[in-house]
Amino acid sequence: MQSILFWSAVSLYALATVAWFAWAATGKASASTAGRALLAFGLVPHAASLAMRWVEVGHGPYNTRYEVISADTFILVAVWLAATLFARGIAGLGVFVAPAAFLLMGWSVSTFDLKREVPIIFKSWWLFLHIGFAKLFFASILLAAACAAAWLVKDRRPQALRKLPSAEKLDLYAHQFTIISFLFLGVMIVAGALWAHQSWGRYWGWDPIETSALVTWIVFGLVLHFRVLHRWTGKRMAWLTFVALGFAVVTLFVVAIMVPTVHNSYMVGG
Amino acid sequence: MNGVLRFLRSPRLALGVIGFLAVWTGVGAWAPWMQPQGPAAPAWAVATGLSHPFTSLPFLAGIALLFAATLACTWGKRARVVAIRRGEMPGSAVRLLPRKADLDAFLSSEGFRGNGVIRTRFAFALWGGWVFHVGLLVLIAAALVQFSLHDSGTFDLSVSERASLAAHGTVFGRERGPLAREALPDVEVALARFDPFLHQHGYSQDRLSELDVFVPGQPVRTETMDRAAGIRAGDIEIFQAIPTGLSLTIDVQGLGLRAVKLQPESARRASAEVTTPSGTRVRFIVDAQNEIDRPGGEGRMLVWIEGPDGRSLVAPGAPFPFGTGTARMTAVSRWGRFTYTHTPGFALVVGGLVVVLLGSLLLSFPAGVVRVENGGGNRSAVLFVTRGGSAIAADWERVGSPTSRE
Numbered sequence: 001m002q003s004i005l006f007w008s009a010v011s012l013y014a015l016a017t018v019a020w021f022a023w024a025a026t027g028k029a030s031a032s033t034a035g036r037a038l039l040a041f042g043l044v045p046h047a048a049s050l051a052m053r054w055v056e057v058g059h060g061p062y063n064t065r066y067e068v069i070s071a072d073t074f075i076l077v078a079v080w081l082a083a084t085l086f087a088r089g090i091a092g093l094g095v096f097v098a099p100a101a102f103l104l105m106g107w108s109v110s111t112f113d114l115k116r117e118v119p120i121i122f123k124s125w126w127l128f129l130h131i132g133f134a135k136l137f138f139a140s141i142l143l144a145a146a147c148a149a150a151w152l153v154k155d156r157r158p159q160a161l162r163k164l165p166s167a168e169k170l171d172l173y174a175h176q177f178t179i180i181s182f183l184f185l186g187v188m189i190v191a192g193a194l195w196a197h198q199s200w201g202r203y204w205g206w207d208p209i210e211t212s213a214l215v216t217w218i219v220f221g222l223v224l225h226f227r228v229l230h231r232w233t234g235k236r237m238a239w240l241t242f243v244a245l246g247f248a249v250v251t252l253f254v255v256a257i258m259v260p261t262v263h264n265s266y267m268v269g270g
Numbered sequence: 271m272n273g274v275l276r277f278l279r280s281p282r283l284a285l286g287v288i289g290f291l292a293v294w295t296g297v298g299a300w301a302p303w304m305q306p307q308g309p310a311a312p313a314w315a316v317a318t319g320l321s322h323p324f325t326s327l328p329f330l331a332g333i334a335l336l337f338a339a340t341l342a343c344t345w346g347k348r349a350r351v352v353a354i355r356r357g358e359m360p361g362s363a364v365r366l367l368p369r370k371a372d373l374d375a376f377l378s379s380e381g382f383r384g385n386g387v388i389r390t391r392f393a394f395a396l397w398g399g400w401v402f403h404v405g406l407l408v409l410i411a412a413a414l415v416q417f418s419l420h421d422s423g424t425f426d427l428s429v430s431e432r433a434s435l436a437a438h439g440t441v442f443g444r445e446r447g448p449l450a451r452e453a454l455p456d457v458e459v460a461l462a463r464f465d466p467f468l469h470q471h472g473y474s475q476d477r478l479s480e481l482d483v484f485v486p487g488q489p490v491r492t493e494t495m496d497r498a499a500g501i502r503a504g505d506i507e508i509f510q511a512i513p514t515g516l517s518l519t520i521d522v523q524g525l526g527l528r529a530v531k532l533q534p535e536s537a538r539r540a541s542a543e544v545t546t547p548s549g550t551r552v553r554f555i556v557d558a559q560n561e562i563d564r565p566g567g568e569g570r571m572l573v574w575i576e577g578p579d580g581r582s583l584v585a586p587g588a589p590f591p592f593g594t595g596t597a598r599m600t601a602v603s604r605w606g607r608f609t610y611t612h613t614p615g616f617a618l619v620v621g622g623l624v625v626v627l628l629g630s631l632l633l634s635f636p637a638g639v640v641r642v643e644n645g646g647g648n649r650s651a652v653l654f655v656t657r658g659g660s661a662i663a664a665d666w667e668r669v670g671s672p673t674s675r676e
Contacts, residue, residue: 058471058472059472116474117472117473117474118472118473118474119473119474119476119497120470120473120474120476120477120496120497120498121497121498122473122498123470123473123496123498123499124498124499166661166664168658168660168661168664169661171660171661172657172658172661175657175658176634176636176657176658179630179633179634179657180634182630182633183627183630183631183633183634186626186627186630187627190623190624190626190627193623194620194623197613197616198498198499198500199497199498199499199500199509200500200509200609201422201500201507201509201609201610201611201613202422202611202613203616203619206298206299206304206324208299208300211295211296211298211299211300212296212299214295215292215295215296215299218288218291218292218295219292221288222285222288222289222292225281225284225285225288226285227657228399229281229284229285230281231362233660259300259305260305260306
């Protein structure tokens with residue numbers, strides 16, 4: 001049943017991708033409406049599959065690559081849908097969100113059958129803040145990068161993605177999502193530090209992921225300083241947003257897969 | 271003085287320092303010699319301080335410069351925020367020139383509240399940058415205080431063993447800041463129960479200890495502890511660590527019970543060298559049927575003592591020669607490893623972290639102030655927003671009116 005629900009979500013995300021690409025090619029509003037609805041409907045079986053896994057293994061989606069990436073994808077789609085309620089203009093970002101969701105689900109599925117118990121240090125309430133904000137951080141920086149990508153597309157071909165907001169608005173949304181991801185990253189780091197203090201008596205240990213998260217936070221600080229102090233906007237900021245996304249991906253996934261760290265368990269199967 | 275302030279406030283310095291710290295931290299943490307069982311640091315790393323990146327002079331100088339630059343940027347920022355809140359706009363403000371459209375409705379649609387000359391949007395969030403920078407200053411200062419005063423160490427305990435942390439030889443691997451107290455904690459602990467492979471529901475097998483804690487002037491407490499959280503003992507906290515091994519309890523004639531903690535030699539063999547009361551060195555060896563760290567149990571074990579006269583089997587409860595006297599082995603159990611920490615200043619660190627997060631939260635609101643002007647019957651506005659000024663100006667322009675920088 002869990003598998004059927006998971007594949008239902010994957011199928012809906014795949015259909016949403018087709019609909020959004022059709023919208024990008026034709027500009028028909030019906031295609032974007034269908035794409036948005038398919039992504040929203042996809043969340044239902046996706047949530048059910050995650051809940052069933054939670055019940056089965058007795059812990060949340062934060063141990064093994066399948067659980068982590070699948071939950072990250074769910075949060076990405078949910079955050080994008082929620083954001084469109086506040087800024088309708090970014091509904092068109094579905095053209096980036098749908099394929100990203102589909103690809104991420106594809107990455108997660110190869111470890112679908114892997115089930116592991118969590119380490120004893122996961123017996124902490126800080127876990128939910130630390131991991132929850134890590135997922136929100138990933139979703140928000142992906143959306144910032146989607147805004148930056150849309151800006152670049154519009155810059156090169158002004159007639160492309162006509163239904164997306166103006167270049168100024170896209171630049172503003174990219175800035176807004178970057179600042180929000182800076183906040184979420186900060187909460188993730190602080191919650192992790194307090195969790196470490198609870199478990200080991202020290203809030204900082206220069207663990208590779210800890211350090212990578214700090215470097216990423218500093219890089220985000222740099223990016224925001226370029227915006228605020230040097231008033232960088234447009235193309236330069238779009239590329240800097242991709243740099244920030246690169247650091248985020250390295251911190252959240254690459255280090256856990258490639259470097260021995262206390263965080264290895266969450267990407268088991270990586 | 272003004273030149274120094276200008277230098278410290280310059281955006282290039284801020285970016286340079288932040289960039290340097292990012293690169294140094296990244297290189298320092300990822301360098302091969304910083305990894306567990308990594309190679310020795312090369313000569314160039316020793317020369318530059320990258321052999322110990324986070325206590326090196328360049329790193330500490332970078333932090334000091336960051337502190338100074340942040341302080342210089344924060345100084346006077348409060349007055350600037352107050353001035354903006356009053357409608358005294360900075361040079362980056364945007365002017366919305368007069369046009370036929372309804373300015374009030376436009377400003378309202380952009381989230382500005384009020385109908386007076388000065389209207390605001392998330393005015394409280396104008397303080398975001400100031401709060402964030404103050405938080406950074408508190409955090410840097412707090413981390414320095416905490417680092418200077420912290421004290422930590424490691425100790426091993428066998429089941430039924432009671433030890434004073436202040437006693438010579440109990441604590442090893444001690445790390446303490448330059449201003450930390452020299453004396454070891456006046457705390458005694460006894461390991462009443464230890465399960466190295468307990469399976470708590472929902473979690474993988476891990477250590478669980480039951481410790482009796484003796485703090486002068488306080489009643490004895492018995493605490494159960496796993497690796498999820500520490501326990502408080504006076505002004506220190508004690509934490510369960512991962513390492514464990516076999517332990518022999520030896521009743522030495524005239525001296526009483528002693529715990530001998532064995533270290534693994536191979537998967538099935540552990541040993542420890544001890545000095546007898548007469549000064550000779552002997553070695554205890556345990557050969558186990560299964561792997562010593564097998565959660566299902568070690569199986570049958572043989573205990574040997576090896577000294578100048580050769581090796582002999584030690585039977586449980588039976589006396590065996592030990593130096594010039596005798597001893598008896600009363601139990602084979604396990605030892606567990608523990609750490610203690612004393613972290614004065616940690617509350618200040620938490621305070622700094624909270625203020626930094628509060629500043630980040632405020633920064634996430636798109637704050638703004640607009641000053642509406644009536645000149646010759648034409649209504650215009652001067653607008654300052656923390657971001658999105660050009661987008662608002664473009665929106666205003668889109669309905670037919672030109673805009674310009676003030």
